[in-house]
Amino acid sequence: MRLSRLVGYVSYNTTTWHLRLLRVGTTGDSYEIPLGDWQSYEANNNFQSVYVSNVSLITNADQGVLASYEVDTYPNTGSMTSAFYLATTSGPSIASNSQVAMVPEQATPVQPMLQRQDGSFVGVVSSSVGNFMVAFTPSGGTLFTVPNDTPQIATSDNGVIGASGTTYDQNGNITGQTVTLTPNPSQSSGGQWPGWMANLTGSSYSAASGVAMALASAPITYATNFASLPGGNSSTQGTAIQQVQTNQAQGYSKQLPDLGLPIFCTPNGTLGGIDSIPLPLTPTCGNINAIELLTSKSPAYIFQNYLQTFAPVADVHTAKQHNSVMYFDNPADPQAAIHVTSPGQVLQITLEGFSSHLHKPFFVMTERVDTTNNVISVVTLQGHPLAGWRYWRVYSIGTNDVVVETGGYDQPGPGLKNFAGYYIAKGDISSGWQQFIQYIQAQLNAPQGSSLNGSLGGIKLSPYSSLLQGYWDYSGAFTNYILNNVCQSTSCN
Amino acid sequence: MKARTILSVAIIAIALLVFVKFHFIKYEGGGGYVLWKDDAAYLFMYDAYSGYRLSTMLYILEPVKEYFYAPVLPEIDKRNLAIIRITPAGVERHDQESTVDIEDFTAIDGEIYAHCPGGVCKLTNGRFQLISGQEEQKMGGEGRLSKGEFAAVDGWSKRAINRARTGDDSGHYEFTINLGEGAKLVMRGGNPVSVDLLRPDHPSERVWYHEQRTRRVSAKDYNQLFPEPK
Numbered sequence: 001m002r003l004s005r006l007v008g009y010v011s012y013n014t015t016t017w018h019l020r021l022l023r024v025g026t027t028g029d030s031y032e033i034p035l036g037d038w039q040s041y042e043a044n045n046n047f048q049s050v051y052v053s054n055v056s057l058i059t060n061a062d063q064g065v066l067a068s069y070e071v072d073t074y075p076n077t078g079s080m081t082s083a084f085y086l087a088t089t090s091g092p093s094i095a096s097n098s099q100v101a102m103v104p105e106q107a108t109p110v111q112p113m114l115q116r117q118d119g120s121f122v123g124v125v126s127s128s129v130g131n132f133m134v135a136f137t138p139s140g141g142t143l144f145t146v147p148n149d150t151p152q153i154a155t156s157d158n159g160v161i162g163a164s165g166t167t168y169d170q171n172g173n174i175t176g177q178t179v180t181l182t183p184n185p186s187q188s189s190g191g192q193w194p195g196w197m198a199n200l201t202g203s204s205y206s207a208a209s210g211v212a213m214a215l216a217s218a219p220i221t222y223a224t225n226f227a228s229l230p231g232g233n234s235s236t237q238g239t240a241i242q243q244v245q246t247n248q249a250q251g252y253s254k255q256l257p258d259l260g261l262p263i264f265c266t267p268n269g270t271l272g273g274i275d276s277i278p279l280p281l282t283p284t285c286g287n288i289n290a291i292e293l294l295t296s297k298s299p300a301y302i303f304q305n306y307l308q309t310f311a312p313v314a315d316v317h318t319a320k321q322h323n324s325v326m327y328f329d330n331p332a333d334p335q336a337a338i339h340v341t342s343p344g345q346v347l348q349i350t351l352e353g354f355s356s357h358l359h360k361p362f363f364v365m366t367e368r369v370d371t372t373n374n375v376i377s378v379v380t381l382q383g384h385p386l387a388g389w390r391y392w393r394v395y396s397i398g399t400n401d402v403v404v405e406t407g408g409y410d411q412p413g414p415g416l417k418n419f420a421g422y423y424i425a426k427g428d429i430s431s432g433w434q435q436f437i438q439y440i441q442a443q444l445n446a447p448q449g450s451s452l453n454g455s456l457g458g459i460k461l462s463p464y465s466s467l468l469q470g471y472w473d474y475s476g477a478f479t480n481y482i483l484n485n486v487c488q489s490t491s492c493n
Numbered sequence: 494m495k496a497r498t499i500l501s502v503a504i505i506a507i508a509l510l511v512f513v514k515f516h517f518i519k520y521e522g523g524g525g526y527v528l529w530k531d532d533a534a535y536l537f538m539y540d541a542y543s544g545y546r547l548s549t550m551l552y553i554l555e556p557v558k559e560y561f562y563a564p565v566l567p568e569i570d571k572r573n574l575a576i577i578r579i580t581p582a583g584v585e586r587h588d589q590e591s592t593v594d595i596e597d598f599t600a601i602d603g604e605i606y607a608h609c610p611g612g613v614c615k616l617t618n619g620r621f622q623l624i625s626g627q628e629e630q631k632m633g634g635e636g637r638l639s640k641g642e643f644a645a646v647d648g649w650s651k652r653a654i655n656r657a658r659t660g661d662d663s664g665h666y667e668f669t670i671n672l673g674e675g676a677k678l679v680m681r682g683g684n685p686v687s688v689d690l691l692r693p694d695h696p697s698e699r700v701w702y703h704e705q706r707t708r709r710v711s712a713k714d715y716n717q718l719f720p721e722p723k
Binding site: 316317318319320321322324325337351352353354359385417420421424425427428431439442443444445 | 517519521522524525526539541543545555558559560561562563564565566567570572592593594596610611612640653654655656707
């Protein structure tokens, strides 16, 4: 008798859920951050199904995100169970990921809506006994719950304002009422929502309905993070924007000329003179003022006493200003004397006027401070009527024979006013720098030399021009010369 | 006929715009330094006048030019240093014009030195006069001149008196220095700047007053202050 082999087959199906976050960097780099893997299976009439759902994200300051999600498990026997998770990321990695229980008989994962001033979160959660506004830590610890309200604004005192207009302190205690918003507002169907202007005045703008209303309330100070409003900003569009209501110290940013434009420089901004057609293009011009002085004082002495201190244009606190066009201050301490020693120092420039100072001061920042070659250069900063550079330099061309010069290479700053002013103020610019170098001449009581006739640095000047009164380099012959003095290159930035 | 009238009016208008001049003097400065020891004080006070001679056209366009960063520039300016010596016996004043300000007033070995155009100068007979290289070497050179304030250096003290300022930053101030025998100098500033000498049994005496302002003047007054070069 031959026994046959008994072979049995068991059917076994699996499905795996993968939950991942995709982080995309500003340079296009991307990272996959795993949150979990869950397997559904079915075998021999036994099965377990798993579903992952209700994933919501909120920014976690500027460090990463907080993710909330639900994992439902349907076993072969018994009832479905739901588990709720909170995870945080840090850069391209998971920082925490754990199951949480925010309220008794929780039915949904918490939906994080705001981040509070102290870094904790506030959101909404449902349970079998009702809906709650809940404040919680990033790891899921419940801080407080408030029934039947929805967070709308996180405030700087670590409190929160609900959609009902009720204000809560850091522990969830009611502290007052702002305005009464339309009950049960819904962003999808309209209604009143907190929004602009740091209070609820005008905050009734409805993203959906487009209806604007004015409701008065006391000023509100937002939490200074990236999620003090639902959706990250007043428009609720999902972009996390840090709320800044106080005047922050403004950083200085350079206002560089756009040298990608066609470079041209013509008198009066025309093709060929005052009777020609004005050019609407942005001019880029170089200009130089220089004087040759016959003095026994060394270039280093002149550099230290007149250029590093900007004495010819320094704000004089006891007498009339030395310069009728402008004066310079140290913006950090206007009473203090200027002493330029390194790149990155900011100088404030105020224009003198006939009867008043019509303009606010504007600023430049030192780029090159070369105590060996006795050169200082600056770049214009945002708000300056010009965009470009200027240098000051003193050097010897013989025994007891020095040249003091300053040159600029610039365009008008942004806007029509600066564009027009570029031409209108040309005379004032030349005059201001002429006075600058003549102040040094007067202080040194030095006669003017005559070796600079017709050329500077080996470059020929156009006829009938005056380096003392200001030479405008319409031909562009001095562009590289000026830029070399500014940054020791023909390409400055 | 009508065309002639229009032409005449136009010519007159152009002539008015171009040839009629307005004269202004801008008074600036007004501050300086007080240098004192025991019962004697020196006031070194700056006065400056800027002259503007503007055609009607330029006068009308001035605010526009200023808006476009092109303020009208003065035609001429004048700087004067008032040297005022105050003792219990009385007040003595001298004036000295200069192309740039005389500054860094410092008392060294009983003499008063300063920085003048061209180098170190010394107060001699009510005027600052450049000293010789040899004398400069003897007094210690430019490096010994003090740019700022000081107190009780060889008995001498120096304080700045801020110039007159208009507008929001006029910054009112007041301070007093005692000169002995009950005499006091009271400095008040902002705009105007004044210095008063108070002595027992004497009426108050104003030794300095300066108000910063821009004033329209007649051509005659203008030419008197700023005579045409001959």
